[in-house]
Amino acid sequence: MRDSTVSRLIQAGFVAAVLLIWVLVTGTGLVNPIFVPHPVDVVKQLGRLIVDGSLWDDLKITLFELALAFTAAAVSGTLIGFAVSTSRWSTRVFEPLFAAFFAIPIIVFYPLTVLYFGLGPESKIVHGGMFGFFPIALNTISGFASVDRRLLQLADAMGASPKQRFVRILFPAALPIMITGYRMGFILTFLSIIGSESIASLAGLGHRIVWYAEALETPKMFAYIVIVVVLAMLLNAIVAALEVRRRGNS
Amino acid sequence: MRASRKPASLRRFFARPVVSQLAIVILAVLAWEVAARYSTDELFTSPPSAVFAAAADLFDEAGVMHAVLTTLWELGLSFLLAVGFGLAIGVGVGASGTSYRSLYPIILLAYAIPQVTVLPLFVLYFGPGPASKVAFGFSHGIFPIIVNVVAGLRTVPAGLLRSAYSMGANKQQIFRRITFPHLVPSFFTGMRLGMTATLLGVLLSELYVSSGGIGYYTELYTESFEPQNLFALTGMLALMAVFLNEVVRRAEIRHSRWR
Numbered sequence: 001m002r003d004s005t006v007s008r009l010i011q012a013g014f015v016a017a018v019l020l021i022w023v024l025v026t027g028t029g030l031v032n033p034i035f036v037p038h039p040v041d042v043v044k045q046l047g048r049l050i051v052d053g054s055l056w057d058d059l060k061i062t063l064f065e066l067a068l069a070f071t072a073a074a075v076s077g078t079l080i081g082f083a084v085s086t087s088r089w090s091t092r093v094f095e096p097l098f099a100a101f102f103a104i105p106i107i108v109f110y111p112l113t114v115l116y117f118g119l120g121p122e123s124k125i126v127h128g129g130m131f132g133f134f135p136i137a138l139n140t141i142s143g144f145a146s147v148d149r150r151l152l153q154l155a156d157a158m159g160a161s162p163k164q165r166f167v168r169i170l171f172p173a174a175l176p177i178m179i180t181g182y183r184m185g186f187i188l189t190f191l192s193i194i195g196s197e198s199i200a201s202l203a204g205l206g207h208r209i210v211w212y213a214e215a216l217e218t219p220k221m222f223a224y225i226v227i228v229v230v231l232a233m234l235l236n237a238i239v240a241a242l243e244v245r246r247r248g249n250s
Numbered sequence: 251m252r253a254s255r256k257p258a259s260l261r262r263f264f265a266r267p268v269v270s271q272l273a274i275v276i277l278a279v280l281a282w283e284v285a286a287r288y289s290t291d292e293l294f295t296s297p298p299s300a301v302f303a304a305a306a307d308l309f310d311e312a313g314v315m316h317a318v319l320t321t322l323w324e325l326g327l328s329f330l331l332a333v334g335f336g337l338a339i340g341v342g343v344g345a346s347g348t349s350y351r352s353l354y355p356i357i358l359l360a361y362a363i364p365q366v367t368v369l370p371l372f373v374l375y376f377g378p379g380p381a382s383k384v385a386f387g388f389s390h391g392i393f394p395i396i397v398n399v400v401a402g403l404r405t406v407p408a409g410l411l412r413s414a415y416s417m418g419a420n421k422q423q424i425f426r427r428i429t430f431p432h433l434v435p436s437f438f439t440g441m442r443l444g445m446t447a448t449l450l451g452v453l454l455s456e457l458y459v460s461s462g463g464i465g466y467y468t469e470l471y472t473e474s475f476e477p478q479n480l481f482a483l484t485g486m487l488a489l490m491a492v493f494l495n496e497v498v499r500r501a502e503i504r505h506s507r508w509r
Contacts, residue, residue, distance in 0.1 A: 011359045
């Protein structure tokens with residue numbers, strides 16, 4: 001406990017030092033404000049974005065894409081992963097195939113995705129879903145594969161029905177590993193959506209960052225970067241908390 | 251005798267996962283060929299035969315080969331930088347308890363920031379040429395290497411260290427005989443994860459903006475609706491990624507075998 005308080009303090013001190021250097025460097029005119037804007041300007045833009053509502057449209061689009069992409073990845077990853085895990089043969093055939101695919105940065109397929117689904121939200125949903133699918137499917141497979149065989153033998157010996165076998169043993173044993181997969185898949189989906197919005201898109205938070213970068217309106221660009229970083233940390237904290245809670249119950 | 255053995259060995263041959271994997275890949279390519287030939291719009295889907303033909307043409311085109319080579323050396327340079335600096339910083343942070351407790355939280359804090367958000371900044375600072383790709387790939391690759399080097403140094407079993415001390419080993423001997431062998435496997439794990447991350451960073455920045463790398467051609471083929479070229483280029487990149495991953499994975503397995 002004490003160690004984590006100390007490291008929080010160190011982190012807070014580090015952030016404060018970075019902010020101080022930022023203020024000093026931009027305040028004295030040491031660097032061009034086009035490259036590094038003054039923090040006060042960034043905060044002003046941040047306030048303006050939130051007050052006049054221009055933030056919400058892009059935020060809504062990005063979160064909408066994230067929700068659909070993650071749902072698609074979670075449903076298909078769980079179902080396909082479970083189907084693969086039901087036999088030893090299919091596990092040995094498909095797991096290496098999925099792992100090989102997972103090693104490819106799926107971003108290389110993004111131009112093809114844009115070609116098929118256009119510049120709108122559809123291509124981001126497909127792309128984000130592809131990114132999220134592999135960790136979820138792989139963790140579902142390894143979750144069901146790692147169930148203690150003795151428990152299953154015991155259940156069979158005591159005459160458990162297939163439904164009881166699944167509900168009482170297979171699923172609870174696989175769940176912790178699957179949840180790790182969902183967390184990884186969720187974060188990858190979010191980052192890939194921001195990334196694909198930066199590469200080619202019409203709206204969304206990633207699109208806005210690039211838009212203002214190209215217009216050299218760096219205070220606005222930094223304001224959007226701050227928003228995405230805060231959003232990422234918030235989402236990360238929420239899934240991590242959910243993961244810990246599920247682990248505690250099961 | 252022979253006749254009865256043959257089906258058994260054949261069955262064993264087909265039961266091997268590699269055979270089924272190949273069969274699945276071949277079936278998928280065939281299905282794609284049939285679907286692309288008979289049912290879909292030629293502007294969007296090209297049959298694999300056309301893609302292979304396009305791949306051969308791409309190899310002949312000087313510009314594309316140059317772009318592939320550019321991307322490869324961007325990747326190589328940023329990976330080398332990430333390994334060098336990652337190892338140095340990792341050793342510095344993990345060397346003592348004090349440096350670990352005071353510096354490691356800062357590394358984790360920096361690692362938690364999603365780098366995609368600052369991609370346009372890299373282009374703003376380093377220009378649209380190779381420099382921004384190397385810098386962005388480096389920023390992706392360095393963190394997994396630092397984290398794994400630190401983990402390798404910090405997870406040396408205390409019992410081993412204590413018994414080495416009690417037997418009168420000096421610092422150099424402890425490093426050579428205990429710390430270093432523990433560092434190597436996690437360093438290779440870090441290199442594998444760092445390679446994947448560097449590749450992601452380089453490709454991401456290539457696709458975002460590129461003056462002469464692969465990103466220039468993917469955009470060209472997307473905008474001019476030449477799917478067979480885009481498929482061929484994408485396939486080439488994907489194969490490259492699988493190959494590089496396999497190389498670092500083999501190295502990792504080889505160097506962590508002693509554990």
